[in-house]
Amino acid sequence: xxxxxxxxxxxxxxxxxxxxxxxxxxxxxxxxxxxxxxxxxxxxxxxxxxxxxxxxxxxxxxxxxxxxxxxxxxxxxxxxxxxxxxxxxx
Numbered sequence: 001x002x003x004x005x006x007x008x009x010x011x012x013x014x015x016x017x018x019x020x021x022x023x024x025x026x027x028x029x030x031x032x033x034x035x036x037x038x039x040x041x042x043x044x045x046x047x048x049x050x051x052x053x054x055x056x057x058x059x060x061x062x063x064x065x066x067x068x069x070x071x072x073x074x075x076x077x078x079x080x081x082x083x084x085x086x087x088x089x090x
């Protein structure tokens with residue numbers, strides 16, 4: 001590694017691409033990983049003469065809904081933790 005640049009065999013953090021902390025596995029939530037995998041490739045082309053599908057596929061919509069729910073829960077937990085740190089009730 002010279003300076004801030006790594007070799008072509010290393011990931012973004014200077015680790016092997018197959019290691020757990022590489023750039024591609026940064027999101028720790030399984031829902032986010034599944035959503036990234038589901039949306040990384042374009043959808044298949046519709047059959048000739050068929051209308052193109054409207055909206056996302058059902059599994060993608062379900063993953064987005066799950067991700068939003070997890071995000072709301074995390075936001076509430078952060079607010080509760082900050083409130084308890086500021087007020088120090090104990």
